[in-house]
Amino acid sequence: MDISTTTYKTSDRPRIAIAMGDPAGIGAEVILKALADRQLWAACQITVVGNKQVLLDTYDRLRQSPYCPLDSYIHPDELNILEVEAVRKMVGAVKQGTGNAASGAMSFAYLETAIARTLVGDFHGIVTAPIAKSAWKAAGYDYPGQTELLAEKAGVERFGMLFVARSPHTGWMLRALLATTHIPLHQVPEALTPQLLTRKLDLLVECLQRDFGVEQPRIAIAGLNPHSGEQGQLGREEVDWLNSWLEAERQNRPNLQLEGLLPPDTMWVKPGMAWYGKGLGSREQGAGETRGKGAEEQLPITNYQLPITNYHPADAYLALYHDQGLIPVKLMAFDRAVNTSIGLPFIRTSPDHGTAFDIAGKGIADATSMKAAIQLATELVHTRNSATPTTNYQLPITN
Numbered sequence: 001m002d003i004s005t006t007t008y009k010t011s012d013r014p015r016i017a018i019a020m021g022d023p024a025g026i027g028a029e030v031i032l033k034a035l036a037d038r039q040l041w042a043a044c045q046i047t048v049v050g051n052k053q054v055l056l057d058t059y060d061r062l063r064q065s066p067y068c069p070l071d072s073y074i075h076p077d078e079l080n081i082l083e084v085e086a087v088r089k090m091v092g093a094v095k096q097g098t099g100n101a102a103s104g105a106m107s108f109a110y111l112e113t114a115i116a117r118t119l120v121g122d123f124h125g126i127v128t129a130p131i132a133k134s135a136w137k138a139a140g141y142d143y144p145g146q147t148e149l150l151a152e153k154a155g156v157e158r159f160g161m162l163f164v165a166r167s168p169h170t171g172w173m174l175r176a177l178l179a180t181t182h183i184p185l186h187q188v189p190e191a192l193t194p195q196l197l198t199r200k201l202d203l204l205v206e207c208l209q210r211d212f213g214v215e216q217p218r219i220a221i222a223g224l225n226p227h228s229g230e231q232g233q234l235g236r237e238e239v240d241w242l243n244s245w246l247e248a249e250r251q252n253r254p255n256l257q258l259e260g261l262l263p264p265d266t267m268w269v270k271p272g273m274a275w276y277g278k279g280l281g282s283r284e285q286g287a288g289e290t291r292g293k294g295a296e297e298q299l300p301i302t303n304y305q306l307p308i309t310n311y312h313p314a315d316a317y318l319a320l321y322h323d324q325g326l327i328p329v330k331l332m333a334f335d336r337a338v339n340t341s342i343g344l345p346f347i348r349t350s351p352d353h354g355t356a357f358d359i360a361g362k363g364i365a366d367a368t369s370m371k372a373a374i375q376l377a378t379e380l381v382h383t384r385n386s387a388t389p390t391t392n393y394q395l396p397i398t399n
């Protein structure tokens with residue numbers, strides 16, 4: 001499937017709720033900026049679940065910002081806004097750039113409302129602007145993240161956090177699923193079990209087949225330890241059970257190609273090349289060419305190219321813990337990756353970034369990832385409903 005929005009007949013246009021996220025963060029800003037792209041509107045019907053006052057204040061700040069041309073954001077009056085009355089008055093306690101109990105209660109209520117309205121059929125999918133887990137905690141809500149609240153309210157126990165991004169350089173689509181997510185690093189080895197990994201693999205395969213049309217996927221799976229344990233010398237999980245788990249999965253799923261256990265660092269070399277469209281070394285340089293004038297810059301630039309068949313990337317990557325997957329994803333695609341919850345009975349996407357409290361209110365937030373999240377949600381609704389798109393829209397490369 002292509003990440004592209006499309007224009008549809010009005011009756012076909014997916015109804016998408018955008019939960020506004022933490023009002024002290026950049027959520028409202030990236031919403032106003034993303035929705036300045038009229039082609040997104042042509043593809044779906046959007047309702048912002050949030051607070052109009054926050055959106056108006058954000059608009060006023062954007063108007064005063066030297067970084068924001070007038071056509072780079074829209075006026076909240078143009079939006080269909082679903083105000084959440086129960087938390088509306090808390091806006092007075094919100095302080096731009098600092099999450100607190102009020103901002104946490106508000107972002108929690110926006111998501112809860114969006115989920116409730118989606119479950120009764122008002123929306124086909126939810127796009128969530130970022131929340132701060134610490135603000136949720138301050139408001140008395142003890143969830144590791146939005147994903148767990150979505151899963152709980154939807155009544156599902158099998159769910160996963162998949163990151164999806166299309167390369168602006170090559171068009172290749174990166175997909176990375178995290179086997180474990182928001183837990184301390186020291187708890188990862190215990191949390192990883194054969195049952196958990198099989199469940200995540202099931203979810204990933206279902207998603208690749210249903211949502212992305214990849215019938216017989218090739219999936220690369222990382223080891224846990226450096227060099228995948230180096231035969232037990234650098235960690236025992238691989239020899240103790242991960243290798244045999246993978247071998248059993250290969251036997252049980254003859255139609256899949258399961259690669260692994262790949263050393264967790266080098267697993268990302270091929271996706272990196274597929275993302276940037278480069279083999280090892282630079283295509284632009286001739287063999288033995290040198291660059292720069294200083295002595296230390298006289299190193300020859302290697303021109304070695306892996307044969308293209310050797311760097312065919314996988315359809316998806318399974319990382320065993322949060323940073324094993326998200327460091328490479330964010331290095332390649334921080335501006336445009338989309339966090340997609342899989343296993344839910346409805347579509348949920350989100351930009352990959354957080355509340356960015358350090359830049360909140362400054363007008364410099366990039367809305368590309370929010371746009372990509374809206375686009376992908378629209379596409380996934382269509383894919384699941386098997387509607388036929390009528391035109392194509394691609395996220396402009398300049399974004």
Ligand SMILES: NC(=O)C1=CN([C@@H]2O[C@H](COP(=O)(O)OP(=O)(O)OC[C@H]3O[C@@H](n4cnc5c(N)ncnc54)[C@H](O)[C@@H]3O)[C@@H](O)[C@H]2O)C=CC1
Pocket residue numbers: 026030129130131132133134146339350351352353354355356357358359364365366367
């Ligand atoms: N989907 C969600 O709700 C997510 C929420 N978070 C939450 O966000 C909070 C802050 O997390 P951090 O790890 O600091 O990550 P962050 O993504 O908020 O910020 C990391 C850095 O990237 C910059 N940045 C982030 N988004 C940007 C954008 N759109 N345009 C320009 N610069 C941008 C920030 O200014 C900061 O320097 C935490 O409370 C975390 O729990 C983090 C990731 C996802």
Ligand SMILES: NCC(=O)COP(=O)(O)O
Pocket residue numbers: 144145146147148326339350
């Ligand atoms: N690091 C990803 C992240 O924090 C998103 O979590 P969630 O709130 O979407 O569950």
